Amino acid sequence: MVSNKSDRLSTEQIALTSKYLAEMTERFASPIAAVQPLFGRCCLATLPSSIPCWDTLTREVAWVAAGILSHPDPASLSLDPLPIIEIYTMIKGIDREVPEMRQILERVGPDLEAQPPEIRSTGRVRQIASTLSKLGFPNQVASPTKETKNLLNEKESWFSAPASKLSDLADHLIADDVPLDETDTKILSLIALGELRNYHLDIGCKLLRTVLQLGVPGEETRDGVDFIALQRRRDGRYGFLDRLAEKPEQTADPDTTLFLPMTLNAAWLFKTEAACVVMLPVLTTVGETA
């Protein structure tokens, strides 16, 4: 059996989560801070059950991009180029163009090339460079370090690698666009599930996206996506507060520390799942009687 991926979120659920993300955009009231919620809404707009809203989204993307371009010192913004590249790619995917976004991306390439070699060989930078290159922005992708090449080959060491190294590993895998075999997929999915159970959502979701993009998703991958799907709340946000933790995880604002990051991760993961060429296995019916 295969899952019907359009069922992951209904039209109403997509609308509710988009509304939450739009509220976050308004709350921050700054084009720079609006990048991430906007990225989440674009991800949701790519889902099969979403109602087309690209006119609005494209307008907002142009507003955000113009805000970045008009900033007196854009380098001081410490913007993560990846969501911007992803937004650009999604808009391009529906045959639209936001010239301001193109201008931003044209600046990213030279910035990357001006970085020292040790920075250019990190997974994140290589992934950005590789994606830009595929989008037609001239760019040179540096080689990974010897240490990284060893890690890529020593699969047993993935299990005990710290989250930062795994995150870097995932970036390298995506940068190089090398298909993952069944064993690689299983290893990364198991690690992702373990991380999700510890509520380490960023690395858990990143590994799942990598597997969905490059691997042969199996039961463990499906469990990982299900884990995230079950974090959904009535208002469209994702995540559960651990109210009984001795030191509360969320001190000041749970929206910025938990709900928004988790909702963005969920939207990105569902988008990746929807684009996945291999259908995830679906749980068979439980034969259970009282």
Next chain:
Amino acid sequence: MLAETISDPMLRLCHSEFQRLILELDSAPSRTAFFDVGAVAEILVLTNGIPEAEGLTRMLCDAAARWLKSGLLEDLLMARVEFAYHVALLTYLAQSVASVSPSDLEVIRNLSDGRLIARSEIPVLRQHLITAYLWACGIHTDFGKLGRRNLTQIIDRRVLRARSDEFDLLVLLMCAQLLQLDCSRGYQGPRTYPQVLLVQAMRAGNTNWLPILTLLCRRFFGFPGPLCGAAFKSMEESIPAPGQLLPAPPGNQIDSDYIERTERGLRLRSTIALALSLALPGEIYGIQQVRPAFN
């Protein structure tokens, strides 16, 4: 007469104490406060039709509705499986409040549909094991019809629950015993769950769980070659000093009336598992699993 002199003042006292308890849970949710509210709810739910209890019951129902609507009950439900009964009870009581609508139950319904809540496998496994062990001793214990359950799937779904504790490991130990007794009548062992727990133990440096899970995966549940190799490497790195047992699991706080796991027992069992794993001869990959024929 008794009502005026004894009962009324007592109820007034209970009313104010209960109000304080509710306020406490409102302002700073804690395990104790929640279980205290649960204890009160257990009696108030049985007082339907008693006019004197109406004030207390109304106060409880209003609070339950507030906690349901704010998402507190959902958060507690996800925090610990043992809260599920009281969450269900409070959710039921909240239904009597006019402002509560079916949409307020959406998340709890999803969690139930996703098999994340209110499915404690330990009582089922316990009954199966008690029956099986006593049957092997010639004693026929009848718990009535236990029903057929696909243990593979039920236990594998535990992987969707965040935050592990000793119950996770206990479930797998019981499952393995059932498989060994060959009396699981067509049930299969879990697949994903033991492997994920093993990965978690490795990544968290939980040297107490590591040898147990490795032994279970090796003999009963199976695991991919690289995971087996990584587990053995981690075990070799965590061999205790001569004369020492392995340490207890980190943050082990699972003692309850239902299950008591003291540090000494947990350290001893894991050291036994480690010693046996290291003593077993032969290569570590592709080991023949001890699985009943029905698998």
